[in-house]
Amino acid sequence: MPESEKQETSDPDWSKAYRETKNVPWYRPNIDKKVTPETRKLLEQYSNIPPSQVLQHVHTIRDKLWAIRSYPCTGIGLWLDPMLPKSPAYSTIIQKLQAGGTCLDIGCFIGQDLRRLVADGAPSDRLYAVDVVSHWDVGYEMYRDRDRFSAHFIEADILYPTAELRALMGTVDVLSITHVLHQWDWAGQVKAVEQLVSVGTTQHLH
Ligand SMILES: C[S@@+](CC[C@H](N)C(=O)[O-])C[C@H]1O[C@@H](n2cnc3c(N)ncnc32)[C@H](O)[C@@H]1O
Known part of the structure; x- marks a missing residue:
């Protein structure tokens, strides 16, 4: 995005504040249960991820997302269940x-x-x-x-x-x-x- 268009933003500061820590209530270490049957099917059949690797894959991705913004939906895995x-x-x-x-x-x-x-x-x-x-x-x-x-x-x-x-x-x-x-x-x-x-x-x- 050109710098000239970045002057005003509603991107909240709090979502950048916790990226270095996972010691907050909205980061759940284990989000296995957020992988719904539909999401597992998508990852196995659309993304061709071997069934035995799905849960580890999801946790690896979640930590990459957390490093961008420490949103509650990221920490608790809400994004794993599309709306x-x-x-x-x-x-x-x-x-x-x-x-x-x-x-x-x-x-x-x-x-x-x-x-x-x-x-x-x-x-x-x-x-x-x-x-x-x-x-x-x-x-x-x-x-x-x-x-x-x-x-x-x-x-x-x-x-x-x-x-x-x-x-x-x-x-x-x-x-x-x-x-x-x-x-x-x-x-x-x-x-x-x-x-x-x-x-x-x-x-x-x-
Ligand atoms: C809680 S997540 C929801 C993601 C997805 N829509 C869902 O239902 O799971 C909120 C998303 O909205 C984005 N967002 C927040 N404020 C925004 C804004 N002003 N303009 C565009 N996107 C924004 C955040 O960066 C984040 O990706």
Whole structure:
């Protein structure tokens, strides 16, 4: 991201403060139980990770993510259970993407929801992902799909959209945002939602 566009950010300082320690309540040493049957299936069948290596792989990746930002969702393994497939609109979204539609995941983290869309039949080249800080490379490592996952990542703050994000405004068909809005007070949530509406969609999901 150009320095000129990094002047304002809502990236919170607290999420950088604990990266050197794991001695906080929201870092759970063992997150085996967060690997749901669906996530194990994705890692074994989409990422071709041998079953005996799945749990170690997940813990190795989690520590790489923790070194970027010490988010509670990272420490407790919440990201291992993608939210989008739980939406009642999930099958409609897949159909829309297969028919040529586009999807934007705001606060995408490592792209776990987008990997599920692709594993469930959506083409990856019409997927867009935005996050205030990039965990994107670790996502390729998690899912071992650098050579076949073509989603477009934009490092941007939804509260202060970059030119690249603004260019998407009014063009996406499906907008997803999960586990992001709760971080702001009311004024921040209203500001974020105003930005999301201006991104422009035909379906708002969450
Ligand atoms: C708790 S994680 C949720 C990840 C995923 N959406 C999920 O449901 O598991 C919140 C994500 O939102 C990102 N995020 C926080 N503030 C943001 C902002 N202002 N603009 C874009 N992304 C943001 C964080 O970096 C993080 O990856």
